[in-house]
Amino acid sequence: MDDTKLLIIGAYGQLGKALQAQYPDALAVDSDKLDITSPEAVNNFDWSNITHILNAAAYTNVDGAETNEALCMKINVAGVANLSEIASKKDLTLVHISSDYVFDGTRDNHTEDEEFSPLSVYGRSKAGGDTETTKTPKHYVLRTSWVIGDGHNFVRIMMGLADKDVSPTVVSDQVGRLTFTSELVRAIDHLLTKSAPFGTYNVSNSGKPASWADITREIFKLLGRDDLTVTDTTTLEYYAGKENIAPRPLQSALNLDKIRATGFEPRDWQENLKEYIEKEQAK
Numbered sequence: 001m002d003d004t005k006l007l008i009i010g011a012y013g014q015l016g017k018a019l020q021a022q023y024p025d026a027l028a029v030d031s032d033k034l035d036i037t038s039p040e041a042v043n044n045f046d047w048s049n050i051t052h053i054l055n056a057a058a059y060t061n062v063d064g065a066e067t068n069e070a071l072c073m074k075i076n077v078a079g080v081a082n083l084s085e086i087a088s089k090k091d092l093t094l095v096h097i098s099s100d101y102v103f104d105g106t107r108d109n110h111t112e113d114e115e116f117s118p119l120s121v122y123g124r125s126k127a128g129g130d131t132e133t134t135k136t137p138k139h140y141v142l143r144t145s146w147v148i149g150d151g152h153n154f155v156r157i158m159m160g161l162a163d164k165d166v167s168p169t170v171v172s173d174q175v176g177r178l179t180f181t182s183e184l185v186r187a188i189d190h191l192l193t194k195s196a197p198f199g200t201y202n203v204s205n206s207g208k209p210a211s212w213a214d215i216t217r218e219i220f221k222l223l224g225r226d227d228l229t230v231t232d233t234t235t236l237e238y239y240a241g242k243e244n245i246a247p248r249p250l251q252s253a254l255n256l257d258k259i260r261a262t263g264f265e266p267r268d269w270q271e272n273l274k275e276y277i278e279k280e281q282a283k
């Protein structure tokens with residue numbers, strides 16, 4: 001993979017940072033240098049040395065989207081449409097990241113060909129972005145769930161609670177698998193270097209799907225904090241009385257057969273979590 005021909009967009013986000021670590025010689029920009037919602041900015045960008053767009057940019061505030069629909073759609077749909085159009089015009093490969101939120105979570109194992117059934121504004125916007133991406137022939141849509149990297153994320157929040165000796169109440173009826181950005185980057189690199197067929201691929205860590213409450217128990221165990229307890233609650237109870245909360249899919253586990261068939265074996269989420277926590281503690 002020739003790093004110098006890659007453009008990373010959304011470079012300061014969780015995935016963007018991991019992509020920069022993997023591809024240090026790639027051109028990396030965030031909204032300050034390239035606002036994907038501006039067709040002029042995208043058109044006038046210097047594409048002369050670029051062969052691949054790695055789009056890690058997105059509006060990712062799931063609850064915020066409920067009251068900021070226009071902005072969410074502008075970034076996650078119109079912005080992606082701008083990238084898809086330029087990819088077609090310049091014959092570039094577009095790598096884009098989708099979400100389990102494009103589904104309503106009634107199936108316990110989501111395959112790539114499941115029809116969209118989003119519950120929230122964010123979910124609708126991600127489905128729209130997928131549709132725009134697939135309009136350019138050379139595309140990879142990586143559909144992922146519960147992303148953990150260098151940024152604001154669930155594992156860091158729970159580590160922070162443990163630091164403060166808090167025994168939290170955590171939702172136990174949403175089930176899925178964590179996806180460490182290192183795995184997403186490894187999957188992107190795999191698809192590109194193997195020249196896998198273009199299309200949509202589910203990517204998460206592997207292992208037994210678990211609830212947020214169970215993941216919290218695992219985090220506390222790995223931290224050696226067996227003194228802390230985790231009390232189960234339902235999504236309905238947890239958000240009762242709170243306003244502008246986006247509905248969440250209850251079943252988020254993604255079927256990983258398709259990417260496995262290309263020769264990629266996702267790492268178990270528990271093994272990856274252990275490594276992540278050790279690195280966080282060493283900081």
Ligand SMILES: NC(=O)c1ccc[n+]([C@@H]2O[C@H](COP(=O)([O-])OP(=O)(O)OC[C@H]3O[C@@H](n4cnc5c(N)ncnc54)[C@H](OP(=O)(O)O)[C@@H]3O)[C@@H](O)[C@H]2O)c1
Pocket residue numbers: 009010011012013014015016030031032034035036037056057058059060075079097098099100126144145146147148151
């Ligand atoms: N986080 C999850 O649990 C999760 C789950 C499933 C799928 N995903 C998907 O995974 C991808 C990466 O997520 P992440 O957690 O790494 O996101 P993130 O940390 O929120 O980063 C998103 C980045 O996009 C940038 N951005 C926003 N608007 C932009 C614009 N108009 N032009 C250019 N850049 C813009 C942001 O920059 P500014 O701060 O400057 O706006 C930010 O650096 C996204 O597509 C997300 O939808 C995430």
